[in-house]
Amino acid sequence: MALHTLNRAPADSSCLQDCLNAMTPGDELILIEDGVYHALPAHIGKLEKDNLKIWVLSEDAHARGISARLAKAAIVTDSAGFVGLCCSQDKVVSWF
Amino acid sequence: MALHTLNRAPADSSCLQDCLNAMTPGDELILIEDGVYHALPAHIGKLEKDNLKIWVLSEDAHARGISARLAKAAIVTDSAGFVGLCCSQDKVVSWF
Amino acid sequence: MSKSVLIVNRKAPYGSSAPREALDVALTCGVFEQPVSLLFLGDAVFQLLKAQQPDAIGQKNLASNLSALPMYDIDQLFVCAESLANNGLDPDDLILPVTLLEKDSVAPLFANHDVVLTF
Amino acid sequence: MSKSVLIVNRKAPYGSSAPREALDVALTCGVFEQPVSLLFLGDAVFQLLKAQQPDAIGQKNLASNLSALPMYDIDQLFVCAESLANNGLDPDDLILPVTLLEKDSVAPLFANHDVVLTF
Amino acid sequence: MIFSIVIQSAPYSRQAAESALRFAQALLDAGHSIHRVFFYADGVQCGNNLASPPQDEINLPQHWQQLASEHQLDLVVCIAAAVKRGVLDQNEAGRYEKSGHNLADGFELSGLGQLAEATLVSDRVITFGG
Amino acid sequence: MIFSIVIQSAPYSRQAAESALRFAQALLDAGHSIHRVFFYADGVQCGNNLASPPQDEINLPQHWQQLASEHQLDLVVCIAAAVKRGVLDQNEAGRYEKSGHNLADGFELSGLGQLAEATLVSDRVITFGG
Numbered sequence: 001m002a003l004h005t006l007n008r009a010p011a012d013s014s015c016l017q018d019c020l021n022a023m024t025p026g027d028e029l030i031l032i033e034d035g036v037y038h039a040l041p042a043h044i045g046k047l048e049k050d051n052l053k054i055w056v057l058s059e060d061a062h063a064r065g066i067s068a069r070l071a072k073a074a075i076v077t078d079s080a081g082f083v084g085l086c087c088s089q090d091k092v093v094s095w096f
Numbered sequence: 097m098a099l100h101t102l103n104r105a106p107a108d109s110s111c112l113q114d115c116l117n118a119m120t121p122g123d124e125l126i127l128i129e130d131g132v133y134h135a136l137p138a139h140i141g142k143l144e145k146d147n148l149k150i151w152v153l154s155e156d157a158h159a160r161g162i163s164a165r166l167a168k169a170a171i172v173t174d175s176a177g178f179v180g181l182c183c184s185q186d187k188v189v190s191w192f
Numbered sequence: 193m194s195k196s197v198l199i200v201n202r203k204a205p206y207g208s209s210a211p212r213e214a215l216d217v218a219l220t221c222g223v224f225e226q227p228v229s230l231l232f233l234g235d236a237v238f239q240l241l242k243a244q245q246p247d248a249i250g251q252k253n254l255a256s257n258l259s260a261l262p263m264y265d266i267d268q269l270f271v272c273a274e275s276l277a278n279n280g281l282d283p284d285d286l287i288l289p290v291t292l293l294e295k296d297s298v299a300p301l302f303a304n305h306d307v308v309l310t311f
Numbered sequence: 312m313s314k315s316v317l318i319v320n321r322k323a324p325y326g327s328s329a330p331r332e333a334l335d336v337a338l339t340c341g342v343f344e345q346p347v348s349l350l351f352l353g354d355a356v357f358q359l360l361k362a363q364q365p366d367a368i369g370q371k372n373l374a375s376n377l378s379a380l381p382m383y384d385i386d387q388l389f390v391c392a393e394s395l396a397n398n399g400l401d402p403d404d405l406i407l408p409v410t411l412l413e414k415d416s417v418a419p420l421f422a423n424h425d426v427v428l429t430f
Numbered sequence: 431m432i433f434s435i436v437i438q439s440a441p442y443s444r445q446a447a448e449s450a451l452r453f454a455q456a457l458l459d460a461g462h463s464i465h466r467v468f469f470y471a472d473g474v475q476c477g478n479n480l481a482s483p484p485q486d487e488i489n490l491p492q493h494w495q496q497l498a499s500e501h502q503l504d505l506v507v508c509i510a511a512a513v514k515r516g517v518l519d520q521n522e523a524g525r526y527e528k529s530g531h532n533l534a535d536g537f538e539l540s541g542l543g544q545l546a547e548a549t550l551v552s553d554r555v556i557t558f559g560g
Numbered sequence: 561m562i563f564s565i566v567i568q569s570a571p572y573s574r575q576a577a578e579s580a581l582r583f584a585q586a587l588l589d590a591g592h593s594i595h596r597v598f599f600y601a602d603g604v605q606c607g608n609n610l611a612s613p614p615q616d617e618i619n620l621p622q623h624w625q626q627l628a629s630e631h632q633l634d635l636v637v638c639i640a641a642a643v644k645r646g647v648l649d650q651n652e653a654g655r656y657e658k659s660g661h662n663l664a665d666g667f668e669l670s671g672l673g674q675l676a677e678a679t680l681v682s683d684r685v686i687t688f689g690g
Contacts, residue, residue, distance in 0.1 A: 002421060007446065007560050009204040009235035010279070014107035018321060018352050021391075024418045033445045033560070034207030037238060042280025059452070063206055063251065065243030079456035086554050087431050087462075093319075093427045096438075096446065096560030098302060103576065103690050105323040105354035106398070114202060114233050117272075120299045129575045129690070130326030133357060138399025155582070159325055159370065161362030175586035182684050183561055183592075189200075189308045192568075192576065192690030195680055207560070209443050213568075213601050213641070220672035226680070250448050250488035307679045309566070310687060314550055326690070328573050332438075332471050332511070339542035345550070369578050369618035426549045428436070429557060440570070442644050443602050472573050472602070478646035482656035487644065514572050514617065516608035516662065526612035530660030532646065 001026045003089040007033035007096045010043050019095040020049060030055040030085060031074070036064060039074035047073075057082055097122045099185040103129035103192045106139050115191040116145060124185060126151040126178060127170070132160060135170035143169075153178055196227040198305035201236035205254045206246055211239050214311035215257055222264045229268035230261070231301060232290075237275045240286040259287045272298060315346040317424035320355035324373045325365055330358050333430035334376055341383045348387035349380070350420060351409075356394045359405040378406045391417060433457055434466045434548035437473035438559030441490040442483065447476050450558035451493055458501055466504045466548045467494070469537070471559070474512040477505065479534035495536040509539040563587055564596045564678035567603035568689030571620040572613065577606050580688035581623055588631055596634045596678045597624070599667075601689070604642040607635065609664035625666040639669040 004027060008015040016038065019029070029052060031038050038047060039056045047054055056074045061067045070076065077085070086092050100123060104111040112134065115125070125148060127134050134143060135152045143150055152170045157163045166172065173181070182188050199218050203210040214230075221228045232239060244255040261267065273292040276282065283290065293301065302308060318337050322329040333349070340347045351358060363374040380386070392411040395401065402409065412420065421427055435454060439446035454464060469476050476490055483489050498505050512533070513522055519539050523531035533539060549555050565584055569576035584594060599606050606620055613619050628635050642663070643652055649669050653661035663669060679685050 011110035011234040034204040059248040063246035063249045065241045092556040094557040107353040118302045120303045130323040155367040159365035159368045161360045188686040190687040224676040343546040480646035483644040514613040516610035
């Protein structure tokens with residue numbers, strides 16, 4: 001099982017698509033840097049995959065002013081939580 | 097009237113879309129660097145705009161091994177031709 | 193011999209330095225008393241979003257700097273209406289009053305400026 | 312204590328240095344006798360296209376270097392079939408024999424390797 | 431757990447280099463260890479000691495140095511990527527007959543084998559790029 | 561015609577810097593003149609004289625220097641972008657108390673005003689970036 005990180009904004013749809021195609025059930029996704037915009041209600045629908053857990057790095061969401069706008073399906077975590085996710089999955093796959 | 101340059105490969109569809117939206121009839125487009133792949137038959141259809149002239153920089157197409165595969169709608173030119181296009185249009189708009 | 197400059201923003205804030213570099217060029221052209229317009233396309237509309245607080249990621253607040261543009265007599269701010277809508281935002285979500293451009297009005301903006309710089 | 316490495320290529324050749332950096336990592340892991348696989352997604356399928364001649368743009372031939380991979384016992388080359396088809400290419404257009412992966416077979420490749428490096 | 435971190439982006443131009451630093455700090459705070467930080471591609475600029483950002487902006491090479499000296503981190507800059515991008519230590523400056531060198535203290539130039547070895551001995555490898 | 565060229569990308573990492581050089585050569589061959597080449601963002605690395613690419617790879621700072629000396633080109637590197645990215649001339653090295661400097665001969669550090677001025681006096685401005 002893998003933790004996938006995604007740091008690209010929504011206009012880079014191919015990065016998101018490559019990420020989703022690479023995911024196995026049980027994998028998790030953490031949105032970082034410009035990737036956090038995918039957690040907005042307008043975009044979260046494109047991330048729907050059966051039972052996919054979607055995390056959002058709080059520092060990056062806060063920086064960009066979207067903390068109060070995040071879709072309910074997105075779970076906010078901080079850097080310590082990010083580290084924990086890396087440990088609970090077998091490997092990390094970075095999409096950028 | 098403007099000459100538009102585009103240097104992004106096909107997976108970056110938003111760069112192409114932004115470029116096309118910015119074009120006025122009479123503008124021309126030159127595909128350079130990874131942008132030359134848009135001149136392949138599989139992609140050229142996405143560039144269709146009434147009477148848009150589509151140029152391809154020969155050095156970049158040749159480097160990538162696609163010179164013999166280019167769609168008929170694409171007109172090949174070299175660096176000297178690129179310079180000439182910049183002069184014949186009023187300004188240059190770069191998409192990257 | 194003044195020339196109008198259109199500065200095209202395509203990138204979201206903070207992930208790359210492009211937005212800040214675009215802003216610095218806009219301010220400099222303003223100092224030279226060149227007519228400057230800024231256009232925000234795609235992800236770049238997020239540059240104008242309210243409530244940005246980038247201290248925790250070690251960056252300066254881009255929105256604060258953008259909101260100072262009118263003080264430098266740069267008030268020609270254009271936003272692609274489709275980009276705003278695609279991101280689920282409306283003009284009230286932005287830090288500044290902007291001119292919304294429908295899809296057909298984007299190309300004339302390019303035609304109406306002497307020089308175009310993209311970021 | 313060997314670990315298998317999957318190197319994921321997403322970029323076209325020459326426009327950026329990412330493809331060459333990915334190749335250098337693959338060759339190095341090969342020297343360390345780690346099992347290495349390469350996956351080509353999206354624009355990266357163009358890395359494998361025949362007839363590349365980048366002298367005129369001052370770069371070295373990436374395809375020539377990629378075609379040497381089997382000599383270093385790196386022969387696990389996977390190409391996303393959908394990416395190839397989307398670009399109007401078929402396996403005969405490529406410099407090397409590769410394994411085509413249908414969409415459903417891409418994810419298992421990630422699951423089956425210990426370490427994944429993306430470029 | 432034992433982590434290694436790969437950084438592929440230049441500081442200031444991309445957030446990735448800063449994200450990696452923040453992640454490294456969080457790792458250490460949580461009691462994990464870092465086997466190696468490997469700077470590759472444009473990431474080699476993280477070890478350029480001539481970088482002089484304004485005082486109100488983050489100085490990434492300095493932050494890495496500090497973290498490295500507090501936690502004995504192994505900061506390895508890919509030698510091939512660095513040399514062609516103008517990040518040299520004293521040895522390489524001599525080899526290429528350059529008058530100066532600019533690799534920050536605490537960083538070391540070495541080959542890609544250091545990345546391969548890191549994948550072997552680390553429990554997790556995470557890349558920051560873009 | 562009078563051209564100015566803006567370069568936003570680092571050499572080796574992106575083709576844009578090489579494309580710009582080839583375009584500049586074609587401009588001059590066609591009898592046009594270049595008012596200024598302005599290096600901005602990561603493009604400032606084009607003026608890093610420590611870059612030491614392998615002999616079978618293109619050395620962009622050197623090529624620019626050669627073209628500049630043959631045609632009296634004005635190669636301006638954005639000072640704010642350069643200083644934070646570790647490309648310094650002797651003055652800036654002094655100001656920031658750095659032991660070395662690495663701006664290649666033939667390049668000059670200056671402000672964004674040089675870009676604004678270039679847009680005013682050039683018939684065409686073309687950007688290479690990405």
